[in-house]
Amino acid sequence: MSKQQTLYAAYAAKIDAVLDALEAEAVLPAGTPRGNVAVEPPRDPSHGDLATNAAMVLAKQAKTNPRALAEKLVEKLADDPQIDAAEIAGPGFINLRLAHSNWLKELDLIAAQKSDYGRSTRGAGRTVNVEYVSANPTGPMHMGHCRGAVVGDALAALLEFGGHDVIREYYVNDAGAQVQTLARSAHLRYKEALGEDIGEIPEGFYPGEYLKPVGQKLADEFGDQYAAAPESEWLTLFREKSVAAMMDMIRTDLAMLGIHHDVFASEAELQAAGKPEAAEKWLRAHDLVYDGILEAPKGKTPEDWEPVELPLFRSTRFGDDQDRPIKKSDGNWTYFGADLAYHMQKADKADELIDIWGADHAGTVKRIKAAVAALSEGEGTAIPFDVKLVQMVQLLRGGEPVKMSKRSGNFITIADMVEEVGKDVVRFTMLTxxxxxxMDFDFAKVVEASKDNPVFYVQYAHARIHSTLRKAKAEAGVQPSADALDRMGDDEMTLIKQAAQFPRQVEAAALAREPHRIAFYLYDLAAAFHAFWNMGNDDPGKRIILAEDAELTAARLFLADQIGQVIRNGLALLGVEAVEEL
Structure with a gap:
């Protein structure tokens, strides 16, 4: 990757150098913190190309008013030949108008850095664990898992692009009652594979046809050995075999979305290794778990409720509304107790934790954050931990709710979706x-060839660029060239400035942990390119390919080629292919 800085990073460095000079002149105290100094586009483009709040946030330390400090900053910035104008706005904001050469250099930088344009080292040396999907291993991946899977995977890619070491993790909930039900459901299918008429699947069992191959495989492996055997002889074995089969299915479904995890952490293995007991011991040693009586349920107390002494985690110390049990009255671990130990395990291997959960888990966010804070030995030194909640998606077809899938029994699978509309459409749509x-996912609308369909609109911009490059080479023998970039006018500059936002958008999206920002940016960039293209429909002189001017054609092709590169880089972060034809 080229060491040359992107435009916004370069101007942040220029502002920093001016502030160094002001410190040397004692205008600013030595070592003045600059963490809140920003260099970004002004809200109104008519105000200039860049704006900085440096005078606003540093005036207090300089013991002056913002406008007076801004005047000193402007005095030094105005000497820079790359700055056409430095102006003070309002109480002390500084707007900069840059020479066109700045933007042309940025276009060259895109061409030089190619797929690395926008990449940074901001997260270098830090490991982030991103846990996402973590669906119960009881069936194929369905629509309820899809959005969180895409958000988590895109976030992981975004953080890697920003220099972090990323651990993509899936937590396999294979120790609860749901996998016991899975084993019993598989046993039914096993008997069916042996030729037994099992009748209707009992209420509470998993009815989907996806368990038929599992039953057949069990029949092939064990014959009728467990057909009439008591449950105690086969339950554990069938649970392990069934979970393994479900995880193979889940990996296959996720691979259809282009998703691959680094780690699959088993809850059953966690418990077998005594991790919850170790967590409880540690917490007791730090006075964070005690034996106490759980509060009675709020509102009308159930008749069968009895006060029971349980080990309680002091989650109220960390902002929760009550202390939480880590064990049930029967001695088994609560989901929270096991989850607490699991996060303790993750925290040993990462500098930061991010969980992607469904919105139905919102009620547990506070307590698990409290647990992670506790396991980091107090709120003040807590390992950074963020939980991103993902809302449900409603499936429609032409505005009407979609019928359920026969394969799964009662839901639409990810495989169903990908097979119908394709991986790229699913992934991009989930980030719109x-x-x-x-959000609504309408099978009819997500494949529409219209501006209202963001997936198509961005892909079309990329395909249109490649079509133009092919046409120019085939018909006019002209290829992209930077030799005449100085002939770029205001319309081209508008497009270049939009492309130059990409590194900033990537950085902001990574800091906010919001990969959907990249999808939004790509739509805006595609819109800017389509607008540029469409100008040629009204004014032939605005067309990219000009039969009478090979030099300007080559420069505009170079511009279009770099817009295509930025679109490819953004789509790659989202796990979407940049197609060359539609």
């Missing part, structure tokens, strides 16, 4: 809204 907002 903020994850905390509910």
């Amino acid at each position: 809204r903020k994850p905390e907002a509910q």
Whole structure:
């Protein structure tokens, strides 16, 4: 990767150098913190190309008013030949108008860095564990898992692009009652494979046809050995075999979305290794778990409720509304108790934890954050931990709710979706809204060839660029060239400036842990390119390919080629292919 800085990073460094000079002149105290100094585009493009709040946030330390400090900053910035104008706005913001050469250099930088354009080392040396999907291993992946899977995977890619070491983790909930039910359901299918008429699947069992191959495989392996055997002889074995089969199915389904995890952590193995007991011991030693009576349920107390002494985690110390049990009255671990130990295990191998959960888990966020804070030995030194909640997706077809899948029994699978509309459409669509907002996935609309379909609109921009490059080479023998970039006008500059936002958008999306920002940016960039293209429909002189001007054609092709590169880089972060034809 080229060591040359992107434009915004370069101007942040220029501002920093000016502040160094002001410190040397004692205008600013030595070592003045600059963490809140920002260099970004002004909200109104008519105000200039860049704006900085440096004078606003540092005036207090300089013991002056912001406008007076801004004047000193502007005085030094105005001497830079790459800055056409430095102006003070309002109480002390500084707007900069840059020479066109800055933007042309950025275009060259995109061409030089190619797939590395936008990459940074901001997260270098830090390991982030991103846990996502973590669906119960009781069946194929369904629509309820899809959005969180895509959000988590795109976030992991975004953090890697920002220099972090990323652990993609899946927590296999294979120790609870649901996998016992899975084993019993598989046993039914096993008997069916042996030729027994099992009738209707009993209420509470898993009815999906996906368990038929599991039953057949068990029949092939064990014959009728367990057909009439008591449950105690086969339950553990069938649970292990069934979970393994479900995880193979889940990996296959996720692979259809281009998703591959680094770690599959087993709850059953966690418990067998005594990790919850170790966590309890540690917490007791730090006075964070005690034996106490759980509060009675709020509202009307059930008649069968009895006060029971349980080991309680002091989650109220960390902002929760009550202390939480880590064990049940029967001695088994609560889901929270096992989850607490699991996060303790993750924290040993990472500098930061991120969990992607469904919105139905919102009630447990506070307590698990409290647990992670506790396991980091107190709130003040807590390992950074974020939980991203993802809302449900409603499946529609032409505005009407979609019928359920026969394969699964009662839900639409990820395989169903990918087979119908393709991986790229599914992935991009899942990132076209903020994850905390509910969304509709309409099978008819997501494949529409229209501006209202973001997937198509971005892909079309990339395909249109490649079509233009092919046409120019085949018909006019012209290829992209940077030789005449100085002939770029205001319309081209508008497009270049939009492309130059990419590194900033990547950095902001990574810091906010919000990969959907990249999808939003790509739509805006595609819109800017389509607008640029469409100008040629009204004014032939605005067309990219000009039969009478090979030099300007080559420069505009170079511009288009770099827009295509930025689109490819953004789509790669989302796990979406940049197609060359539609």
